[in-house]
Amino acid sequence: FSFFFFQAEDGIRDPLWSRGLGDVYKRQSVRWRPHEAKGVSKNVLLSVNAAGQVQHWLSTSCKLLHTIVESTMLCCADFTPDGSMFGIGGDDKIVRLYDEVSKKQKAKLEGTINSPGHANRIFSIKFSKNDPNIVASAGWDKAVIIWDIAAQEPKTKCIGPYICGDSIDIIGNLLITGSWRTENQLEMWDMREAKPTPINIKWDNEPGVSPVKLYACQACQSNGKFLLAGGSGTNEARMYNLFQDTNVTPTLLATMKNLSRACYTVDFSNQGDICALSGGDGLIRIIDIKKQEQY
Secondary structure, eight states: OOOOOBOTTTOOBOGGGTTOOOOSSOEEEEEEOOTTOSSSOSSEEEEEETTSEEEEEETTTTEEEEEEEOSSOEEEEEEOTTSSEEEEEETTSOEEEEETTTOOEEEEEOBOSSSBOOSSOEEEEEEOSSOTTEEEEEETTSEEEEEETTTTEEEEEEEOOOOOSSOEEEETTEEEEEOSSSSSOEEEEETTSSSOOOEEEOOOOOTTSOOOEEEEEEEOTTTSOEEEEEEESSOOEEEEEOOSOTTSOOEEEEEEOOOSSOEEEEEEOTTSSEEEEEETTSOEEEEETTTTEEO
16 A cells, blocks of 8 residues: 655656555545645655554655554544644544644544534545634534534534545535435535535436446635546546535536546645546546646
8 A cells, every 4th residue: 555656747656756655554545734834844745544543754755754643543634724733534433633743632523412523434524724713524424514623512514415535625615525425416515504505516417327426526725616526336527617606506617437447536736727536447637627638
C-alpha cells in the first residue's frame, strides 16, 4: 500500500518517490497541509491508515516527520484552511481534532446524551472555509453532523446521506453530499437552516443502465464554480456548474463515462484550472477544465 508523486503536466513519477512508500497498512486518506500554515515546514502530507496511524511526511525528502497512533481504524482526515488544526475520523465513530504544531489533541467530538454523535463508521470529514468553528463529518449512519467546535457538540444534522468515501464538501454556506445509493445521490444543504432539507442535483442515466452510486464528490474551493463527483454502478464522473445558491440548481458541464472500474476519488488543483479523478482501474486522469481535455 504505497503512495507516489507525479508531475501533473506530463504524468512522470517523481524519482525521489520512484519506489513509493509502502507498508502493510492500507492508507485510507491523504491531505496536503495548507501552505498558509504558520511556523511549520512546507510540502507536508498527512496520511491516516487502517492501523490507526496518523502520519506527517515531508514530500521533498520522503521523511516521516511524526506519527500518532489511535486505537481504531482511521478512514478520513482534513485540515482547517489555515493549517492550524487537523481532524480525523474512523471506525470508533469519534471525530478527533489536533493542533498541527504541538500534535496534541484539542477536542474529541462524540456528542452528548441530548445530542448524540455518530452511530457508525465515519468516512468523511470537512472543515468550513468560512467559519473556523465548524467541521462536518459523515459515514454509514446516514447523518451528516455539523459540529460546533467550541461547544464540542452537534450544531445541526443533515439526515439521509449514506457516505462511503470522501464525499462531503463545504462551499460557503452549502454542504454538498454524495451518497452511495441509486436515488438522490448528489444533494445540497443550506447549513444555516435549523433543520436542513436536501436539494437534489439530478443524475439522470440512460434507460437500462445501472444508476451511479457515489464514492466521491468535491467542490472547487478556489473559485466555487465547479462540483465534481464520481462512483460505481455506471463507473463514471460528472462535473457541474455550481452557483452557491440553493435557489439555483447546478447544471451538468461534462461526463467522463465508461470507466472500466469505479471512481473512488476526485479533486481540484489549488488554482481550480485542473481536476483529477482515479479509481479501481489504477489510472489517474488529469483534466484541463478550460480546454476540457485529458492530459
